[in-house]
Amino acid sequence: MTATVFDGVVLGLQFGLLAAGLTLVYGLGGVLMLSYGQISVVSAIVVLFAMDAGLPTLGAVGLGLLAGALMGLIHDLTILRPVYRLQGESRVLLSLLLTLGVAFMIDGLLNWRYPLQGLRMRVGSGPIEIIGVRMPAGSVVASVITIVTLTGLLLFLRTTTLGRAVRSVIQDEEGARMVGIDPSRMLRLILILSGFLAALVAVTRSMVIPVDVQAGFSITVLALIVTVVGGLGSVVGALLAGIILGIAYSIAAAQIGTFMSLVILLLAAAVTILIRPSGLLGVKE
């Protein structure tokens, strides 16, 4: 049982990291980025090629993270321009449709050029034992990276002036503008950050399962569900939702088998959304 819960927490941390970038972009910009998973996949391919080219692992990962951040910036500078001119629901809808277009373009190119590539990072040699439970080294390292990153992200948002400026835009864009914060600059920062996080997802995920070229949409959909359950714009909510869904999934998988556990995960998400449309820790609009 402890092992199952442990598995769930490991999975949940992954879910949380998956949703963190998406939830910030949505909360801050009202932008639903459906190309999120594709940013992950492209970053994974960059890491893969950099490693094949003989770069040390850390350098390759650095390059991948840079690629992710760059793609976030490109989104902000190009296709999100017309989106920013809209408000409310039509803004979300246009962002959803345009990024869906981008997702298809990236998927098409990748599937055409590199259909069989996939990133799988091998970490350590044997399993590591933590309070009596043997865990694969990859899962442990991925979890540590996730915890460090999310803690860093929260500290940035809570304690630094820049982070507070970002949060003020999430809470009240007009008010933020009045005290001299430029929301569009904050938005650019968040898009770069979420591109970076998407790339990091590719790296940590590849320590547990291979990230192949076709993984884009499933990453996006999973991130979307965790985001909504956690509450839009809330990183802590995303983490909480991720861990709850992760544990639910693991327990269901251990008790009744994998296919029903996915159904249970999805139903749990649906029920949460229906009971609390604003999410676990979301702000009511």
Added chain:
Amino acid sequence: MSARLGDATGTSRVGGTEGLVSRSLGRLMAPIVAIVAVGCLAPIWLGDSRVYMGVAVTGVTFACYGIGFNLIFGSTGQLFLCVGALAGIGGYAGAILADTAGLPIIVSIILGTIAAGIAGGLLSWVAVRRSLGVIFTGIITLIFTLVYDSLLLGLGNLTGGENGFLIQSGSGSFMRRQIPPYYVLLGLVLIFLIVHALLRRSHIGWAFRALRDDEVAAELAGVNVSRYRVYAAVIGAAMLGLAGATYAFAAGRISPSTYGFAQVDVVVLVMLAFGGIGTLFGPVLGSVVFTIIDELFIELGQLREFIYGALILALFLWIPRGVIPTLGEWLKRRRQRPG
């Protein structure tokens, strides 16, 4: 007016002829009959080729999906991301009832249609009761699609799982020949168009327009917004189920990708956006154009996906309202120009 997305989602007023409801029944039906009559001619020059007739059958099936989705999303603004799932419920229910339970084909299709209608109605009812917005309706219906997908694979001994379902019933009937299924599905297009046109003309159509234009004002004027949303979803979903089930018996084999999200939902959304969301003939125009485009680019393989993506971008950036409303506006301006 700049390219507001509100137009694309059908929340704005579609000016001019669209707003006129008091046209006579004959004038309402004439364009529908004309379009379907043109469609009847397609087998004359495609009929010899098994491949092209197959493409044509898929094309009319997508026209049916487009009309069903248009009724739900275009008329009442409910973003149902489960078009394929609803069609698949019709298709799989029809196939299983006919083959495994041994019911007559026509009964199986009707039951499949009813099942899809109920599923769509329930989804809409839940969304309306919890007053979910466009995006949350989209997410709930997306989750529905994922659940449907995992059940399809998980209940493999019933559905055939990844390998698909080979339908034995009706294997000797006219539905498996080259041309008849095309006419059956074209008949569905005709019926769906007439139903949609009549709905637009009736008091239900008034209610649709009112709640699309301004939900709060409609509610205040006494329109029962939630009830009409559920109506639209039930009718639209039943259309999807009927088309999905009919296609299943024409194809003879269905698999998860027959009704997959990428294969159906995304395509239908693009077709509808191209033709014009909320317009009567938008889905028909969209399905014709995209069936042809798809066939032209078939040799590009995976690059087709890239082209689809680029088309989605171009569409929503430059003609977010779709071809039919944009053309209509252009024609109207030309006519109004003096001289």
